[in-house]
Amino acid sequence: MTALSLKNVNKSFGKVHVLKDINLDVEEGEFVVFVGPSGCGKSTLLRVIAGLEDATSGEISIGGEVMNLTPPSKRGIAMVFQSYALYPHLNVRGNMTLALKQEGQSKSVIEERVQTASKMLNLEPYLDRYPSELSGGQRQRVAIGRAIVREPKLFLFDEPLSNLDAALRMNTRIEIANLHRQLGASMIYVTHDQTEAMTLADKIVVLRDGRVEQIGSPMELYNNPANQFVAGFLGSPSMNFFPAGIVQSGDDRIMGIRPEDLFLADDGILSARVSHVEKLGGDTNVIAHLNDHQITARLFGQHAVEEGQDLRLGFDPQSAYHFNTQGARLY
Amino acid sequence: MNKVRSNPLNTVAMHGALILYTLIALFPVFIILINSFKDRRSIFREPLALPNSESFSTIGYETVLQQGDFFLYFQNSMIVTVASLFFVLLFGAMAAYALSEYRFRGNMLMGLYLALGIMIPIRIGTVAILEMMVATGLVNTLWALILVYTAQGLPLAVFILSEFMRQVSDDLKNAGRIDGLSEYTIFFRLVLPLVRPAMATVAVFNMIPIWNDLWFPLILAPAEETKTLTLGSQVFIGQFVTDWNAVLSALSMAILPVLILYIIFSRQLIRGITSGAVK
Numbered sequence: 177m178t179a180l181s182l183k184n185v186n187k188s189f190g191k192v193h194v195l196k197d198i199n200l201d202v203e204e205g206e207f208v209v210f211v212g213p214s215g216c217g218k219s220t221l222l223r224v225i226a227g228l229e230d231a232t233s234g235e236i237s238i239g240g241e242v243m244n245l246t247p248p249s250k251r252g253i254a255m256v257f258q259s260y261a262l263y264p265h266l267n268v269r270g271n272m273t274l275a276l277k278q279e280g281q282s283k284s285v286i287e288e289r290v291q292t293a294s295k296m297l298n299l300e301p302y303l304d305r306y307p308s309e310l311s312g313g314q315r316q317r318v319a320i321g322r323a324i325v326r327e328p329k330l331f332l333f334d335e336p337l338s339n340l341d342a343a344l345r346m347n348t349r350i351e352i353a354n355l356h357r358q359l360g361a362s363m364i365y366v367t368h369d370q371t372e373a374m375t376l377a378d379k380i381v382v383l384r385d386g387r388v389e390q391i392g393s394p395m396e397l398y399n400n401p402a403n404q405f406v407a408g409f410l411g412s413p414s415m416n417f418f419p420a421g422i423v424q425s426g427d428d429r430i431m432g433i434r435p436e437d438l439f440l441a442d443d444g445i446l447s448a449r450v451s452h453v454e455k456l457g458g459d460t461n462v463i464a465h466l467n468d469h470q471i472t473a474r475l476f477g478q479h480a481v482e483e484g485q486d487l488r489l490g491f492d493p494q495s496a497y498h499f500n501t502q503g504a505r506l507y
Numbered sequence: 508m509n510k511v512r513s514n515p516l517n518t519v520a521m522h523g524a525l526i527l528y529t530l531i532a533l534f535p536v537f538i539i540l541i542n543s544f545k546d547r548r549s550i551f552r553e554p555l556a557l558p559n560s561e562s563f564s565t566i567g568y569e570t571v572l573q574q575g576d577f578f579l580y581f582q583n584s585m586i587v588t589v590a591s592l593f594f595v596l597l598f599g600a601m602a603a604y605a606l607s608e609y610r611f612r613g614n615m616l617m618g619l620y621l622a623l624g625i626m627i628p629i630r631i632g633t634v635a636i637l638e639m640m641v642a643t644g645l646v647n648t649l650w651a652l653i654l655v656y657t658a659q660g661l662p663l664a665v666f667i668l669s670e671f672m673r674q675v676s677d678d679l680k681n682a683g684r685i686d687g688l689s690e691y692t693i694f695f696r697l698v699l700p701l702v703r704p705a706m707a708t709v710a711v712f713n714m715i716p717i718w719n720d721l722w723f724p725l726i727l728a729p730a731e732e733t734k735t736l737t738l739g740s741q742v743f744i745g746q747f748v749t750d751w752n753a754v755l756s757a758l759s760m761a762i763l764p765v766l767i768l769y770i771i772f773s774r775q776l777i778r779g780i781t782s783g784a785v786k
């Protein structure tokens with residue numbers, strides 16, 4: 177069964193057309209990540225799914241039922257916000273139980289769900305604290321707990337990690353992946369961070385300017401991007417683009433090569449001047465200039481490359497991508 | 508900023524200026540207070556002297572408490588001020604929430620229309636207001652004053668509160684909606700507590716003009732049983748003789764409730780005024 181299905185969903189704020197003809201199916205138990213640059217409409221799409229904004233046109237079904245006119249609390253969804261949005265006047269227990277009380281659940285059910293969720297998220301010692309007495313990471317866990325206790329058909333996460341510091345972000349990312357495994361629930365997760373998208377998703381939806389650019393599993397998108405935008409957005413460091421004419425004169429296409437596909441070779445076809453070197457121990461990132469184009473090579477292991485040095489880089493022609501000047505993939 | 512603060516010379520200068528300002532601001536209040544405890548002769552002979560054993564007298568307070576129904580006036584003022592503040596805050600906050608939270612046709616125009624009242628003094632409409640009050644039979648009732656002061660306070664309240672309400676996190680309100688809270692619960696339980704400092708600011712700005720007003724009580728509710736304190740005190744100011752003891756005593760007592768209300772609101776008020784600057 178499909179947990180969520182969007183058919184030709186559009187959303188305009190006055191004259192501003194923010195979401196354009198979104199079509200999407202989320203299967204039961206699937207972890208779907210919406211990824212795209214800031215301002216591309218990810219949060220708006222999530223709010224339309226949640227019912228916090230009305231779609232201008234199109235159909236939204238959750239669990240097989242059309243939900244366009246259903247209020248947010250009756251859609252069987254739960255949402256985790258970037259700013260946590262905990263109720264400041266309620267303690268952790270109060271925050272987690274409010275929705276259940278509104279639904280009129282019995283005391284024993286409420287108590288049992290709070291127990292389960294707080295155990296799962298290690299929140300037991302904090303149940304009587306107020307949000308202002310918690311650290312950022314703890315608040316985030318309370319926000320997730322508040323979603324879990326409702327046992328929703330669909331979880332919605334809006335950039336839940338972007339207010340956490342780097343170490344905590346990594347841990348929480350793993351926790352969310354574990355949570356998905358334990359609960360087996362359908363989840364939609366919004367982020368502008370391609371690493372989060374690649375590591376968490378069963379299915380990635382790449383958005384740009386309110387349009388779906390491509391939908392697929394992380395490896396499908398990585399290995400087989402539909403266009404230059406998707407190719408450049410996924411992968412870190414991102415794909416190098418330069419006119420194919422540099423390699424073969426007369427070629428007016430744009431060539432794309434991933435940094436990890438470049439290697440040092442004395443007879444390499446690309447000759448570039450190094451402008452910066454990042455030595456990470458396990459990897460060495462070389463940023464170099466190819467005529468006027470900056471390219472990045474990710475070399476495995478440690479290399480004695482210095483700034484200002486001239487290099488020759490080679491690649492396997494099989495690993496190169498080609499795009500036309502409009503950015504569409506050419507095969 | 509820290510550097511400026513920690514320099515002792517600057518600290519002294521800053522506190523000096525603040526103390527000077529405090530003295531200037533409190534001086535009239537101080538003069539009223541000390542003179543209210545002196546007999547008539549000493550008030551005129553040495554207005555700046557403190558009351559001593561010779562000049563000390565509570566004749567003013569006695570006159571005030573005996574003549575006229577001072578406690579009734581006091582009660583009227585209190586009822587009018589508190590009720591007006593309550594309605595200004597309630598309706599002001601509701602209108603501000605509607606303007607800042609909901610997108611509807613004419614939202615901008617409505618906001619401008621409500622803000623217009625800030626620039627146009629309500630006294631211009633006195634004649635029309637009086638006619639309306641006569642027509643509805645509200646003349647010489649406290650409701651007449653409460654309604655007028657509510658109308659007078661609303662524009663500024665809507666203006667200030669809607670600005671603060673725009674800053675309340677959308678995520679918080681949306682979290683409430685997803686958890687099934689009604690719009691009213693979201694407004695009263697989530698939004699109002701977060702704009703409490705702004706509410707206190709509005710309350711203080713409205714309280715003093717209402718408490719001190721002479722105009723509308725004189726025109727709309729001059730009857731004995733609806734007189735406010737300010738109006739009641741006027742009996743001591745005659746065309747030919749003024750009972751200064753009584754006037755000063757009445758004024759001294761009139762300051763007290765405002766002072767108490769101010770102390771209640773002041774912590775929130777300071778937060779309201781500085782929150783914009785600090786954030």
Ligand SMILES: Nc1ncnc2c1ncn2[C@@H]1O[C@H](COP(=O)(O)OP(=O)(O)O)[C@@H](O)[C@H]1O
Nearest residue numbers: 189192194212213214215216217218219220221
């Ligand atoms: N309430 C609104 N009114 C008008 N425009 C809005 C509103 N909410 C979002 N937008 C516009 O929609 C676009 C997408 O916003 P958003 O969904 O928040 O992007 P993202 O979450 O991907 O960063 C932005 O250009 C933003 O200006």
Ligand SMILES: [Mg+2]
Nearest residue numbers: 218219220335
């Ligand atoms: Mg967003």
